[in-house]
Amino acid sequence: MAQRVNNEEEQRRLSHEALWRRFDAMELRLTAAVSERMLELANLAPGMRVLDLATGRGEPAIRAAHCVGETGHVLGIDLSEELLDMARARAAAEGLSNVELRAANAEKLESLPPGSFDAVTARWGLMYMTDPVLALTGARWALSPAGALVAAFHAEPERVAFYSLPARLLARVHDVPAVEYGVPGMFRYANLESIEADFAKAGLAVDHVEEIETVVFESTEDEDLLAWIRALGKQPFGLADLSEAKQRSWEAELLAETRPARPGEPRRLGGVTRIIRARPGG
Ligand SMILES: C[S@@+](CC[C@H](N)C(=O)[O-])C[C@H]1O[C@@H](n2cnc3c(N)ncnc32)[C@H](O)[C@@H]1O
Numbered sequence: 001m002a003q004r005v006n007n008e009e010e011q012r013r014l015s016h017e018a019l020w021r022r023f024d025a026m027e028l029r030l031t032a033a034v035s036e037r038m039l040e041l042a043n044l045a046p047g048m049r050v051l052d053l054a055t056g057r058g059e060p061a062i063r064a065a066h067c068v069g070e071t072g073h074v075l076g077i078d079l080s081e082e083l084l085d086m087a088r089a090r091a092a093a094e095g096l097s098n099v100e101l102r103a104a105n106a107e108k109l110e111s112l113p114p115g116s117f118d119a120v121t122a123r124w125g126l127m128y129m130t131d132p133v134l135a136l137t138g139a140r141w142a143l144s145p146a147g148a149l150v151a152a153f154h155a156e157p158e159r160v161a162f163y164s165l166p167a168r169l170l171a172r173v174h175d176v177p178a179v180e181y182g183v184p185g186m187f188r189y190a191n192l193e194s195i196e197a198d199f200a201k202a203g204l205a206v207d208h209v210e211e212i213e214t215v216v217f218e219s220t221e222d223e224d225l226l227a228w229i230r231a232l233g234k235q236p237f238g239l240a241d242l243s244e245a246k247q248r249s250w251e252a253e254l255l256a257e258t259r260p261a262r263p264g265e266p267r268r269l270g271g272v273t274r275i276i277r278a279r280p281g282g
Contacts, residue, residue, distance in 0.1 A: 017082050019231045023217075023224075024057060024086065030215050034152055034273055035060035035123060037212060039067055041277045042119040042150045051117040051142055052076040053106040053135060054125025058087030058099075064121065065091065065099035075117075077104040107131050109138025117142050122151040124273075127188035136202030140280055149204060149278045153189040155211060160186075160271030162216055166229050169253045170237055173246045177238050195276055204278040215270040225258060225267050226251050 038060055044050065046069040052061035054077075061076030068074060076099060078084050084101045091099050106122075107129055120139040126132045139149050154160050157167070157179050163186065170176050179187050181194070189195045196206050217228050230239065239247065258267040 016231070019227065020057070020083065020086065023228060026218065027216065028057070028059070030218065031059070032063075033214055034212055034275070035063050037210075038121055038123060038150045038152060038275055039064055041208060041275065042121060042148050044068055044072075044119060047071040048118040049116060050074045051109075051112070051120045051139070053120065053122040053139065054078055054128065055087060055101065056080070056083045056125070058090050058101065059123050060121050061099055061101065062087065062091055062094065062096065064119075065096045066094070068098065070098055072098055074099040076101045077106055079103065079105060107134040107138070109135070109142055112138070112142045114141055115144045115147075118144055118147050120147070120149040122149075124152055124154065126151055127153055127186065128184050130184055132188070133198050133201050136199060136204060140203045143280055145280055147280065151195075151276050151278075153195065153274050153276070154186050155272035155274050156190045157187055162229075162232070162269035162271050165257060165269065166232075166250075166254060167237060169257065170239075170242075170250055172253075173250060174238070174242050189274075192274065195274075199276075199278050203280060205281045206276055206278045208277040210275050211272050212275060213270060213272050215268045217269040218266040220264065220266045222255055222267075225254065225269075229254065229269075 042050070044064060044067040048068045049072060050061070050064045050068060052064060052074060055061045056078055058076055061074050065072070065074040076087060078101075081103050084103055087101045091101065106125070120143055122139075126135060129135050136149075143149060154163075158164050167176050181187060181190065189198075192209060199206055217225070219225060219228075242250070258269065260267055
């Protein structure tokens with residue numbers, strides 16, 4: 001039995017990894033503007049030390065490493081060795097020797113020397129953590145007094161079309177689970193008040209907020225769109241409970257609703273991201 005469970009877990013891990021690899025280049029390209037804006041707001045300069053929480057495939061850690069140059073240093077941490085391996089391969093391909101990609105829990109940063117980073121970043125990461133206030137408290141500890149934390153979050157579900165469109169179409173044939181705000185997930189920090197409140201608990205004062213709208217998916221292949229949304233939707237949409245027939249009709253509607261204006265153009269999906277900068281204090 002234990003063997004079967006392990007095999008199932010392994011299967012799940014492999015299929016997730018295959019999806020990350022399949023869409024990696026597309027996602028990196030389309031979401032670059034979010035990382036670049038985060039690094040501008042962090043005011044990076046050569047020689048600086050940067051900590052990137054929940055770096056995944058190395059965003060924005062790897063871009064930060066280019067900004068701080070050989071005299072600077074970037075530490076990117078994530079729970080997932082599989083994603084970190086992809087980040088390490090990318091760092092090597094880009095000739096970087098000033099970035100360390102380490103498997104670690106962002107909720108346990110107390111072993112880092114206090115005040116040892118000029119900037120902390122977290123792109124689409126804090127909302128998935130079990131206890132993000134612990135991570136924020138650790139980030140505050142690791143930040144130098146003049147440093148800044150820059151983080152990116154999805155905005156309210158209705159402004160995140162790559163979530164709200166499939167959810168709205170699914171709601172015609174199925175009970176879509178309501179979005180849960182107080183628990184780990186895409187929309188935990190969908191409203192600004194909850195961000196400011198948790199940052200304040202960690203001794204961080206928000207001094208800048210802005211929004212950026214980005215396309216996060218594009219492809220001319222129907223199958224790509226369906227695979228990408230299914231990967232996203234496994235948890236939030238409760239697809240497992242839907243009959244085969246209903247799944248097929250939902251897919252047909254998704255394809256119809258995302259049909260490009262001109263034949264041959266890609267289908268695109270995007271959403272609004274809120275970028276926050278905070279500083280020790282408050
Ligand atoms: C949506 S991905 C974002 C990855 C990357 N920052 C990006 O923008 O492409 C969320 C990441 O959070 C990581 N994560 C979740 N909880 C974490 C924790 N407690 N410590 C470190 N990483 C965590 C996951 O492993 C995952 O890689």
